[in-house]
Structure formats: C-alpha cells, structure tokens
Amino acid sequence: MQSVGEACRSVLAAADPRDKVMAARFAARQWRLGRLSAECSVAMPDYPARPDQPELLPPNKMPKRGKGGSERGRIALLHALAHIEFSAIDLAFDLIGRFGGLFPEEFISDWMRVGADEAMHFALLDRRLKQMGSHYGALPAHDGLWEAAHATRHDVQARLAVVPMVLEARGLDITPATVTRFENQGDMASAKILNRIYHDEIRHVWAGTRWFEYGCQAQNLDPAKSWQNLVSVYFRGSLKPPFNDSARESAGLTREYYAPLAQD
Template sequence: MTPCLRTLALQALTLSDPQLKCTQVHSLWESQRAGILPLDPTLQLVAGTQIPGRPLRPALVPPRQVQRRAMNTVEGRAALIHALAHIEFNAINLALDAVWRFAGMPADYYSDWLLVAKEEAYHFTLLQEHLRTLGFGYGDFDGHNSLWEMVEKTRSDVLARMALVPRTMEARGLDASPPLKQKLAQAGDHAAAAILDIILRDEIGHVAIGNRWFQYLCDQRGLDIVTEFEALCQQYQAPKLRPPFNMEARKLAGFTEAELAYLNAEPF
C-alpha cells in the first residue's frame, strides 16, 4: 500500500539529520506535484516517535541566554547566520507538523504547507552553506525553542495554530528582516544580505498561507478575525507584538486593513 502524503510528512518530521530532512522534504514535494501520493485528509494520525526530530546540537537554551556577538567579527556574523538557520530548521518542522497533524482540511491546505516545508528547507540549506564559508556549521552555537513551543501549545486546534504560528511568530520575521539585512550589508556580508532577500520574499507567501487558512477557519466558525486573533493571543499567551512593523510586507501577506489598524492602535 502506498503511504499517504501526511504519513510521509510525519516520517520526515521525525528525522534528526538536517540534510536528510531537507532531502526528504524535497522528494515529498516532487512526489506530491507528480500526483503519485494519496492525500487521505480524513486519516487521524498518531505520532509514535518523538517529534520533532532534531540533531543533538545546537544546545537549546532560553532565548535570553543565546549569546549575542559583535557584528564586526566573523564569529559575530556567523552567530547571526546560525540563529537564522535555526529558525528555518524549526520552520521546516512546523510546516511538516501542519501537514500531518490536522485532519479534515481541504486538499489545498496540505499542498500549501508542503510548499512551505520545501521553501524552508531551501532557506536552511542556503544559510547552512553560507555558514560553512565563514568556518562554522549548524550546531556550533546555542539556539532556543520558542517557535516550536508555540507549535506544541497549538497542537489541538488548527485555528489557533494558523493564528499564532504563521501569523504571529513567523510574521515577526517580516518585521525583523529589513534591519537584519542592513546590519549584514553594513558588515560587508552581501551574500548573507542576498539570502535574506530570498527569505523575505518567500516568507511573505508563508504568512499569506497562514492568513488564508485562518480566514477560512474563522469563516467556517462564524468568527471575526480581529476579535478572534486577540482572544487567541490572550488564551495562548502569545508573544506581544512590538513595532516597528513591516507594513508593506504584512499587507502583501494578506493582513487586512482592519488588522493593520489594530497593530497601529496597540499601546506598546
């Protein structure tokens, strides 16, 4: 019997080797595009193995304990590239988790999140290769687990997941990308700055996917998107959104005028 797309996504999620995970994600994407994998959206899956699969390094520490280094050194730039690579590795896992965990969604939902996994794997590979040119590798610096912690918190409700992972945690990357790119360019690392351009372009699409399915689910349940988002942020103790916001990127990602006005009206 041919395994279904969602079963294979769960298998890829359990892989601990980053390169093997990226390879498996790409293969899964190609198989899905070729139409040779059944979807089986009604199947209720159970994770029998510890997830997500991740390598022994980097060590995971609280966010405030991740050491920051001066950008005027190679090690400082490498630490920043490593932090970005760690985010992208976690983003591969969160996209795969969105595919396998939530049954009963339309077929396009699963295709969307598999696309996200494929693009996050590409981003991770770009950053990992650039890190090597600086004399370092993934795992040489500490990392934190904030993104996956929110994935865990929202494992029981696809509405909460769409609200608080792509639209909140990942959308913060839209805001952070321009100043990070500027720092890298000022430090003379134009190759890294160019990678950030690719990541920002694709992440706009990823946040748009989160917006699409959050809106879909709110419509299904008769909920107002602004009111429900605010309620979910409070219920799940989501990180407080703080300016400056990349309003242009957020608008491209599908945030409504009402949502952008909500951000502007928040007291920070």
C-alpha cells in the same frame, strides 16, 4: 501509495539536518507529482527528532548575539536564523500531518510548498555558515518556535494565528533592516540569502492568513477579533512595533489584526 500523513511523519522523525531536508523535499515533490494520497490519519509526534547539536537552551539563557557588526556576530545571527528555518521545516509538515484532513487539498499544497521553501532556506544558511568557517550546531539555540507549536497542537486556528501570523510575520518586520546591516558590512552573499527568505516569508504569512480566514468563515467568526483572542491566550510575548505594514498587508495581515494588540 504512501499517505501525506506518513510522509509528514518521516520529516518529523528525521534528526540529521541533511536527512530532514531531503525528507521535506521528497515529500513535497511526491505530493506535487500526485504520488501521495491525501490521507492525514497518522499521528504526529509531540516533538520532532533533533540532532545532538545545537545545544538547546531556554530563551533567557541564550548568549547575546549583538547586531552582526563583526564576522563573529554575523555568524551568530546566521546560525540563529538557520535554527529558525530548521524548526520551520517541522512546523510546516506537522501542520499538514496534524490538521490537513480538516481542509481542502489546496491546504496541503500550500504548506508542502512552504515546507520545501523552509528546507531550501535552511540549506542555503547552512552552506553559508560553512563558507564562513562555521556550521549549524556550532552554537547553542532555543526551541521557542516548537514550544509555540506544541502549545497549539490541539487547535489549528490557534496554530495559524500564532506561528505564521505572529512569529513568521515578525520576520517581515526585522529582516529588511538585517539585510541592510549585512550589506553595510560588505557581506552581500548573506544579504542575498536573507532577501530571498524575506520575499518567500511573505507568501508563508499569506498562507497562514488565508487558511486562518477560511477557518473563521467556516465557523462564522470575525477573523480579526478571533485572531486577537487566540493570540492573547496562546502567545506569551507582546506585539511591539515597528511593523512592516506594507509587507504584512501583502500577506493579507492588515492592521485591523495586530494594531489593537500592539504595545509601545
């Protein structure tokens, strides 16, 4: 029987976007059907395989996208979001493969669902880009998400604090306004995709918060204070309002976590 660790490594080893999506869906389905052992002893790569395109640039070298007022701007924004979702596939499966043995099997189940969601999100965005005459890889992108993963590869609490509870939570803050902009431009197809992603991401942030608090309880740590300490060490940016407090609270990420670190 194949192990969870082996299945996760196969996702990370897939460079072609279609292959990565298929590997993610296959791993999640095999786990759901009880066809994977819960063994997570296989070493995860430091960096996942990537296609030749898009070109990866430092964040400060990325061209300005604008706010999506033109079709070109909307394509650029959808491409950036597709790259985020593509990276998020690897983030979910690296989390399982690297740290799944430290938690109950329900941890694996939660993040397998997240990984399958991210694969579906990427596929939806890639298809939409093709409908608009573009494709994933047509524009440059940056690898900031994986940089955060690499920096926290030795500490699951730091990984949970930064990736789902900071970076994905930021999506909860900005996506509703993005949906509205697409609707105002008459791009209802893109708006529908982004709205679906938004509601799924609430569950993803909830999974991050849930297992972060589980880890804190195991170590007898105060969750909010522990999160603030880890974010201060491992997150290079700043937490800036506006915050979508209601969506964050639905995900278990209450203001006691982020309000003390918020910068105007």
